[in-house]
Amino acid sequence: MKYGILRYPHQNTRYFDATKHLLVGELTVIANALNITIENDNYEVINGVELYCFEMPPIDEMVLKALHQISSNFILFEILGDMLRPLNTTKTSYFKEDLSSILKYSGKTNEDFTAMMINVGIFSSDFAKNFNQPLNILDPMCGRGTTLYQGLIMGYNVSGVEINSKDCEEIDKYMKRYLKYHKYKHEASHQTIIINKQKKGIKYTIETADTAENYKNKNRRIVQFASGNTLDVNDYYKKDSFHVIATDIPYGVQHSGTSKSQPIDMTKLLESAALAWHRVLKKGGTVVIAYNNFTLKHESLQAIFEKTGYKVLREAPYDGFEHWVEQAVNRDIFIAKK
Template structure:
């Protein structure tokens, strides 16, 4: 069996770095079970020349399989192990843009970019066929998008990304950032702001940006979309059509630094109540066969409670290994986990 060695990307987040290898190992196992033709075995941490690697074995990995693995969230370099030597394998990532699209914007409460990519990856692996993962088109929705980390990662892959955010400051900051970034990169684009109304009532403000990675793509009409709406997430069904999205991916409020949702009645800091109200709305926006991935704080909502919410919304929860081993500490007030559920076809 051919052995491979993966060098883990260094992380600016030291706490996340301590668990990055375990998280990456389970990400590989998800890809193996749901997206790869070849079965991957013996995924484990190993020291090679005194350097920590993640190793695994397979005799059936195709070129397409290796292109999929190139997008692993913590992958820095990939090698084939040949006796005592490491043979570099070309890494062909999906990324269409410079990585500062996901890394340059800094703010309090921003989700670690590697974890955001992991959450998007494992959700996509459950919902999309391998060729669709590599070639699109794919529509991603983040119903609590903040300042757009998930949206930007989807855009890196060449996918269309849509978000809802209740905080007007975050909505405005993200819209300004995207347009400034596109201008700085000299990428041709158009941006339109408008009001979203339903039955004569205002739902929220919308900013929609259409752009392309190259002039050739733009001339060919191969445009990507980034769209964000300033509205309460429970009103997402008034903004977008049922079955509009392949993936719903979000980092739910932790109930620590800021309120979970703001409405006309009260300001609540109870994330579980928000999820109970919002998940059925999000589920209706998923296409059949699509998947929802949520990360959240275990100190505010238990895994069985969130699984029950998802099942009550008609979704099938991925409740076996390796999906049960992504729990990790963020800080003393946040113990984060992720859950993935699929909408039946």
Template sequence: MTTARYAALLLPSANRVYAAASTDLLAAELEILASAAGAEIVDPRVERIADVAYVTFTVDDLDDRTVAYLANASALYALFRFEAGALHPVPAPRLDRLDDDLVTIQKYAGKTNEQFTRLLLNVTVAASGAAGQMLDRPLRVLDPVCGRGSTLNQALLYGYHAAGIDVDTADVEAYATFVRTYLPRKRLKHTVAFGPVRRDRKVVARRLEATIGLTREAFKAGDVRELDVVAADTRRCGEFFRRGSFDVVVGDLPYGVQHGSRSAGGDLQRGPLDLLRTAVPAWTAMLRPGGTIGLSWNTHVAAREEAAGVLADHGLEVLDDGAWTRLRHRVDQSIDRDVLVARRAPRPRA
């Protein structure tokens, strides 16, 4: 194949601090997505062309499928190929199956940047055994600390099935209100229910369940996407979701304020390491063989080596070299965010 050089123009970001980090993040994300498509990006770097920042890279001439992977990079606005000293646009349609206001319309304090939410899901899927099917089938995504649903909405935007669990009932209720408002307003054919989960005549959780048709025709034919969200301790996810049924587990851990489980004494856990030590076994059990866990957290409250050690201690293979180590970035003065992706062993061949 012919080697060619490309330039990726960055999507504008309203967040000034994240925009400053997005060039380096895009370079790493493009490497990871290209690898998932079976390609290898060489010499990714930030260049200014006509005083505009681009991420440029060299690769064996891109086929349509590899472009379809790269098109989903979180900060990619447009893709160009260098030809005869000029930039020629490369069509790069995204995977999105629904309108992008699904991920942008919600506004609330503490909401994760939409570009980062997309990046976290992208790199987790790209490392999984389902990476080769990222564009082809509705993957199953679990967010074990789902809050008000940012990751769930990004999964639905891709046409994936989305499930979540969070200890904060108020957040789940707020998300249920959003879903029950958004789906009718967008005239998406759907079913939705939100109510208590009872066992032995006791309420043990609250649950939001929805089925969504990407089109009217698809809904009528029974081709729907499932949304399933539970207000409960994340360590109890095995009570509500089928073990071994998810391609990826993706979570943006809260930054040292509160987390998704309580200690044996009932106190809310505040350190991500405490949460990981108690919850990773339950999360791992949710994964299919070859599935991946992708987590982000504040390194000011837990070092990368410690977090990686917890995942490795539970039998997961931590991806800890190359582009996987270049996803750390500053959020604000008190938050320095990093990403860890770890893989469950694939099923042994017969």
């Protein structure tokens, strides 16, 4: 059968251009994980509409769900000659998509790109076939929470660590306001974490669900985030907790309005972080890191993660995610498996 994907008409035209190849990479990772052979894939213009077209065996319900989850998939069509039949009737998300899109702030990671990182992580892990289960996703440098929001939209349990305590306060305030406004049932709490009599950061927990019935039946999702250092991730979360770690690390570029602190030596930080993250990641789980390849090289990341015992994924399609963001940022993703 022949299918075609119309990409989301992204406001950021640079990113929209990049989704042309990012979509191919993301779909290939998903198809490989689900043992689906894709043939004759190409961009085609059909009656004035540009679609990424491909052939694959007739899509069953599980594959359809996986394709719906592709971050730049706006509409999936079945193609019969020049007739396009949309297959979006079953396209749903666990939480409304505006949870992450309404927030605008300097240094925010593009939410569609974040969804792509989560997908690449899940479908490259040993848990790919459980992608429609409430897997546990961690962003160990979560900023003001895009990965948390995006993961929740996709129906996952989401956790974070962020060194800037103000960001965690913002996430807490925003989540509570959002859930209250949209009448999602929820329960929020926070506690100060004390390890060996030493005061660590604050850990926030919010339990919620897509419907009141699911909430009542305890079929909930958990949103957790801790204000603290990523190197202390083991103080906040249990060993072997997460199926995927996905994070957008600092780019070594100062954005106006952000803190005036010294740029971080990422290589040094990651040498210790790789080990701390390894402990909280499940075996077969993956780490996906977005990085600026003007300031950090894949080879350095590879050396750090291999030394810590991860298997680095670099062969195609994993070599197809590099894209231009701005003059000082050329972004790529690094993927490694425990």
